[in-house]
Amino acid sequence: MTTVSARLGALARRHPWAVFCGRRAVRLTVSLFVVVTASFAMIRLVPGDPVRAALGVDAPPDLVAAKRHELGLDRGLPDQYRQYLRHLTHGDLGVSLVTGEPVADLIRARLPATLLLAVLAFVCVLAVALPGGLLAAVWTRGGRRPRVELAFTATTSVMAGVPDFVLAAGLTAQLAVALRLFPVAGDLGPRSYVLPVLALAFAPTAVLLRIVRVETLKVLASDHVRAARAKRLPAVPLHLRHVVPNTLTASLTLAGNLLPALIAGTVLVEKVFAWPGIGSAMAQSVAAQDHAVVEASVLVLGSAVLVVNFLVDLALALLDPRSVIRKA
Amino acid sequence: MVPSSLRPAAPRAAGRSGASRSGWASPLGATTLVMLGTLAVPAVAGAVLWRTAADRPDPSAVLRGPTAEHLLGTDRLGRDLLARLLAATWPSLLPAVAATLLGAAAGITLGALTAVVGGRARRLLGALINLLLAFPALLVAMFFAALFGAGADGAVCALAVACAPGFARITQTLAATVAGTDFMAAARVLGLRRHRLLLRHVLPHIAEPLVLNTTVAAGSALVALSGLSFLGLGAQPPSYDWGLLLSQGLDRIYTEPLPAVAPGIAIAFAAVAFQLLGEVLAGAAARRARPRQPEEPTAHPARAGRPAAADHVLEVEDLRVVLPATDRVVRPVRGVTLALRRGEMVGLVGESGSGKSLTALAIADLLPDGARATWGTHRFLGADAGSSSRGERRRRLATGMAMIFQNPASAFNPSLRIGTQMTEAVRAHHGTPRAQAVEQALAALQRVALPGGRRLLRSRPFQLSGGQRQRVAIAAASMMRPALIVADEPTTALDVTVQRQIMDLLRRIRRDDATAILFISHDIALVADACDRVLVMYGGTIVENLPARELAAGARHPYTRMLVASVPDLAADRDRPLRTIEGGPPDPCATAPGCPFHDRCPHRLDRCAVESPVLSPLGPEHEVACWGPLPPAPFRGQRVTEAAATEAAETGMTETDVTETDVVEKEEAEK
Numbered sequence: 001m002t003t004v005s006a007r008l009g010a011l012a013r014r015h016p017w018a019v020f021c022g023r024r025a026v027r028l029t030v031s032l033f034v035v036v037t038a039s040f041a042m043i044r045l046v047p048g049d050p051v052r053a054a055l056g057v058d059a060p061p062d063l064v065a066a067k068r069h070e071l072g073l074d075r076g077l078p079d080q081y082r083q084y085l086r087h088l089t090h091g092d093l094g095v096s097l098v099t100g101e102p103v104a105d106l107i108r109a110r111l112p113a114t115l116l117l118a119v120l121a122f123v124c125v126l127a128v129a130l131p132g133g134l135l136a137a138v139w140t141r142g143g144r145r146p147r148v149e150l151a152f153t154a155t156t157s158v159m160a161g162v163p164d165f166v167l168a169a170g171l172t173a174q175l176a177v178a179l180r181l182f183p184v185a186g187d188l189g190p191r192s193y194v195l196p197v198l199a200l201a202f203a204p205t206a207v208l209l210r211i212v213r214v215e216t217l218k219v220l221a222s223d224h225v226r227a228a229r230a231k232r233l234p235a236v237p238l239h240l241r242h243v244v245p246n247t248l249t250a251s252l253t254l255a256g257n258l259l260p261a262l263i264a265g266t267v268l269v270e271k272v273f274a275w276p277g278i279g280s281a282m283a284q285s286v287a288a289q290d291h292a293v294v295e296a297s298v299l300v301l302g303s304a305v306l307v308v309n310f311l312v313d314l315a316l317a318l319l320d321p322r323s324v325i326r327k328a
Numbered sequence: 329m330v331p332s333s334l335r336p337a338a339p340r341a342a343g344r345s346g347a348s349r350s351g352w353a354s355p356l357g358a359t360t361l362v363m364l365g366t367l368a369v370p371a372v373a374g375a376v377l378w379r380t381a382a383d384r385p386d387p388s389a390v391l392r393g394p395t396a397e398h399l400l401g402t403d404r405l406g407r408d409l410l411a412r413l414l415a416a417t418w419p420s421l422l423p424a425v426a427a428t429l430l431g432a433a434a435g436i437t438l439g440a441l442t443a444v445v446g447g448r449a450r451r452l453l454g455a456l457i458n459l460l461l462a463f464p465a466l467l468v469a470m471f472f473a474a475l476f477g478a479g480a481d482g483a484v485c486a487l488a489v490a491c492a493p494g495f496a497r498i499t500q501t502l503a504a505t506v507a508g509t510d511f512m513a514a515a516r517v518l519g520l521r522r523h524r525l526l527l528r529h530v531l532p533h534i535a536e537p538l539v540l541n542t543t544v545a546a547g548s549a550l551v552a553l554s555g556l557s558f559l560g561l562g563a564q565p566p567s568y569d570w571g572l573l574l575s576q577g578l579d580r581i582y583t584e585p586l587p588a589v590a591p592g593i594a595i596a597f598a599a600v601a602f603q604l605l606g607e608v609l610a611g612a613a614a615r616r617a618r619p620r621q622p623e624e625p626t627a628h629p630a631r632a633g634r635p636a637a638a639d640h641v642l643e644v645e646d647l648r649v650v651l652p653a654t655d656r657v658v659r660p661v662r663g664v665t666l667a668l669r670r671g672e673m674v675g676l677v678g679e680s681g682s683g684k685s686l687t688a689l690a691i692a693d694l695l696p697d698g699a700r701a702t703w704g705t706h707r708f709l710g711a712d713a714g715s716s717s718r719g720e721r722r723r724r725l726a727t728g729m730a731m732i733f734q735n736p737a738s739a740f741n742p743s744l745r746i747g748t749q750m751t752e753a754v755r756a757h758h759g760t761p762r763a764q765a766v767e768q769a770l771a772a773l774q775r776v777a778l779p780g781g782r783r784l785l786r787s788r789p790f791q792l793s794g795g796q797r798q799r800v801a802i803a804a805a806s807m808m809r810p811a812l813i814v815a816d817e818p819t820t821a822l823d824v825t826v827q828r829q830i831m832d833l834l835r836r837i838r839r840d841d842a843t844a845i846l847f848i849s850h851d852i853a854l855v856a857d858a859c860d861r862v863l864v865m866y867g868g869t870i871v872e873n874l875p876a877r878e879l880a881a882g883a884r885h886p887y888t889r890m891l892v893a894s895v896p897d898l899a900a901d902r903d904r905p906l907r908t909i910e911g912g913p914p915d916p917c918a919t920a921p922g923c924p925f926h927d928r929c930p931h932r933l934d935r936c937a938v939e940s941p942v943l944s945p946l947g948p949e950h951e952v953a954c955w956g957p958l959p960p961a962p963f964r965g966q967r968v969t970e971a972a973a974t975e976a977a978e979t980g981m982t983e984t985d986v987t988e989t990d991v992v993e994k995e996e997a998e999k
Contacts, residue, residue, distance in 0.1 A: 031462050038471065047477045142697020153607070154356055161603035163551040165558055166592040169578055173585030184582065223738035230694055230733075231753040232726035241752070245743045264464035268555050272578060286474060287560045298471050302463060309462055 020317060028310045032303060039299035040084045043291045044077070053289040054097035067097070071292075093296040098288050103296040106281060111300060113187060114270065114277030118263045120193060121200035125262075126255060128205050133212025134247065138239060140213075141220045152213070159206030165268035168199035172272060185274035196273045200265055204258045212251045219246045249319055256312030260305035267301075357608045363601035370417040381411035393584050400590050403576060409587055413573060413594060420569040421598065423484045424550035430488035431549075432542050435495025436531075443503035443512075443530050444522045457500060460493035469552055473561040480569075483562040487549055498541055502534035540609045547602020554595045570595050641728075641811045641844040642691065643667045646704035649686045649695065653917075660686050660916045661701075662868035662924075665943055668812065671842035673835065675855030675876065677891070678865030681913050684848045685734075687865070688816045691846070692731055693721070709811055726757045730805035734817040736797035740789035747785030750804045757808070772803035776833050795826035799833065806837050812844045813837070819854070831858045853895045856880065861949070864888045867914040867924025870943055873951040884946060884957035887925050923955070931956055 043050050051067050052059065068074050071094065072083055087094070093103040140149040176184040176195060183192040219225060220243060228242040270279035278297050285293035352361065370378075386406035393401045400409035438457065442450045460468075469483075469490035476482030506512060506529070515529050556562040557571025565572070570591045577588030649661035661683040668674050678684050690701040691708075706713035709728050713721060730753075733739040740749055750772070751765035760768065770781055776799040778784060789797060798818060805813050815834060819827040835858060838845050849855050855862055856879045864872040864887065872885040883889050890909045911928035923929070926936035935955050943953040 045475055157603055157607050158600050161600035162596045163599055166596045169588045169592045172581055173589045177585050224741040227733055227739040230731040232722050233756050242741050261464045264467040283559050294474055301467055
């Protein structure tokens with residue numbers, strides 16, 4: 001045990017990148033395995049008979065039996081699991097219990113819309129929160145302008161508390177139905193993106209604004225910023241050159257943590273806007289008790305979150321190799 | 329932010345127990361109280377007052393819009409929506425609180441276990457928590473809600489499962505700090521059982537931040553639960569909560585927005601109330617009484633002090649700095665008067681806390697936030713600080729003054745190249761083009777004997793040693809050809825050989841460019857060796873100003889004498905303890921009148937305790953702030969001191985009895 005860890009330690013010193021990537025890859029694999037197993041277990045663990053639930057109470061028994069056989073639910077669990085994995089490697093996610101269509105087709109058609117929504121919302125969050133948090137920090141550093149600080153804290157606190165789907169409903173009522181400024185539902189060109197993106201980005205923006213402000217305040221109080229002040233640089237270069245780069249890494253790390261939550265948040269927002277994405281498909285399937293689709297949606301969203309986490313980690317390691325790799 | 333905030337927020341600084349009074353009295357605290365009260369009333373009274381109205385169908389008034397009778401309209405069965413909304417307060421809040429408590433109990437147990445189990449189990453638990461945390465809580469909640477079957481109970485359990493990992497992580501982090509403490513080690517040595525360790529020693533110490541996080545999590549749980557009901561995974565008809573009402577209202581939002589908007593507002597209102605409650609609880613510690621602003625005149629009336637001398641680079645009279653602290657006002661600098669001639673190297677010496685660095689920062693207009701400086705006169709390069717505009721003053725400081733800081737490790741921006749940091753000042757203030765600025769930087773590096781040239785300019789601070797960094801700092805400071813360099817303990821963080829080189833560099837720059845240097849140090853030997861003149865600082869004031877060559881023998885202030893005597897030299901007897909000055913430095917908050925040194929001074933007079941001496945001329949280029957300055961010692965004063973000390977020791981006197989008095993009496997006897 002000790003020799004192994006000693007050897008690993010030596011390896012870590014010589015090839016920090018390889019060790020870092022290896023560890024992250026292992027973590028990703030284990031997590032993906034958990035997601036796959038969970039999604040496999042779902043349809044088999046739900047109370048009652050999912051097939052009967054999906055087909056309706058008055059479905060003839062032989063149809064239910066045939067469907068069960070078709071899904072392989074009448075075989076032993078290890079057998080089912082092997083089959084499930086085999087199908088998964090071929091991109092086969094089974095068929096919908098209700099419509100009988102392949103789930104993979106549904107996912108393929110709807111995933112891009114969901115990802116686009118999440119990415120657009122994330123970009124908006126960054127675009128507002130990074131400069132906004134920086135300005136707020138510069139304005140309120142060292143207890144200056146206590147009123148501005150109070151207003152900032154109160155506003156972001158309230159903003160962060162507003163649930164995205166509630167905001168989505170409010171925006172629909174106000175801007176789409178009452179004022180007819182934006183389409184009410186569906187994907188009808190660029191204008192229909194405004195409300196869903198706004199609803200998704202609103203609360204995370206508030207959270208990130210506060211994070212960026214705190215990180216910036218830390219940097220503003222550091223010795224090297226005092227040294228830069230001693231050079232009496234004009235305010236803009238001082239902050240852009242000496243404060244922003246040092247603020248960015250920590251802020252982006254925490255922003256990266258918001259992205260998976262944003263992907264999950266699309267489920268509720270998509271339902272409000274009848275957005276043709278995975279989230280609304282999942283919501284519909286939950287209502288229709290189509291567990292095959294729910295299962296696949298959980299699998300896809302869960303994997304998307306894990307992959308995004310992995311990519312964010314890698315990106316941060318590239319951005320600031322010293323801190324991230326040393327921490328790993 | 330449903331999904332992320334469902335997890336308890338990152339551990340915040342543990343505040344004092346509960347919110348301080350100022351937290352609740354603040355506008356935020358009052359708003360929170362009002363909001364919580366507004367929630368509590370329908371939550372408690374809702375079932376009694378509106379239950380019957382909420383459940384009574386009225387086939388004659390189906391799907392009505394808002395009317396005087398039904399303020400929010402009616403639903404598909406003609407039931408009054410306002411009554412339903414109010415009656416749903418309790419069924420919306422209770423499951424959220426229940427789910428949070430369940431999740432908190434599970435998560436806290438899991439997290440706290442990490443503090444009391446062995447190494448391998450701890451790693452396994454940590455990995456498990458990490459794995460669970462990788463998934464957004466909302467997704468986990470949806471998964472388990474589908475698994476447990478749609479319904480309020482299933483949703484509560486699902487939510488509890490979803491928020492447990494967050495609690496586990498926080499508890500793990502907090503418990504790790506407790507696990508390392510001495511009392512835990514003692515408890516383990518005593519052989520306490522695990523559950524007793526957990527209940528008696530770990531949990532009580534981390535209870536406060538956990539309570540705070542539970543508050544925040546309850547708000548998020550409410551939102552998540554509404555979200556589940558909204559998706560059809562939570563409350564099932566005929567029971568209802570806000571999420572279900574919102575979902576039902578959304579179906580008819582095209583014709584009637586209010587039935588969807590009203591439950592939405594209710595959810596948002598409750599979520600914000602919990603959020604603010606967490607805010608107030610967390611902020612209670614931070615908002616502990618704001619530092620009071622000292623009530624002092626912003627500037628002392630300019631006294632008819634010395635006229636502006638032509639060759640003076642810097643003149644400061646009666647400089648004071650105040651730092652507001654939480655419950656008192658600290659006065660680290662209390663009336664400093666100093667002047668520097670062109671090309672003069674002046675040492676500012678004093679022990680830590682004597683106000684040297686703050687004096688330097690006040691001169692350079694770089695005081696930390698909150699600190700305020702006042703002065704009688706403050707003239708830099710002949711221009712008065714009070715009479716010139718902020719912009720002019722900035723420009724004069726930018727081109728005329730440069731600073732070198734104590735710690736070269738933190739004085740450079742770690743993410744910028746050396747070249748950028750060296751050239752930015754000349755480029756900004758002299759408008760030097762980039763290429764020319766680089767040439768100047770190379771020349772400056774040559775001057776400080778740093779090889780490497782352009783390669784060095786391309787490197788980053790962490791690639792340089794401490795001594796190299798300080799040379800770069802000196803080179804950068806000299807590039808502006810300033811009239812004054814303020815060097816704040818530039819050698820303290822460096823080893824002795826590097827110290828010597830840095831001193832040589834500073835002296836060369838002074839000689840070549842006729843730059844005045846204010847050299848701050850606590851090392852009186854270094855200052856005596858390198859500077860033309862020495863200012864001795866004690867308790868925020870200058871107590872003596874004398875030429876450096878007179879320091880060894882001609883010091884007249886008791887403190888300076890003792891400071892000089894405390895320096896060991898090669899002839900010092902190594903078997904005897906080093907000489908020290910008895911007592912501690914004065915309290916920078918004290919407001920008592922009198923000489924700051926009087927309680928440590930062996931020569932104190934009655935007057936010293938009640939009246940503060942001012943710096944007054946004693947001879948050519950020699951000023952002292954003392955009511956009873958010591959008579960000048962003969963040449964070789966320091967040796968005499970040593971001899972007297974040795975003799976005193978031999979005659980059986982203890983070290984503390986050896987005071988300057990003995991020395992002086994002896995000297996006078998010799999005359």
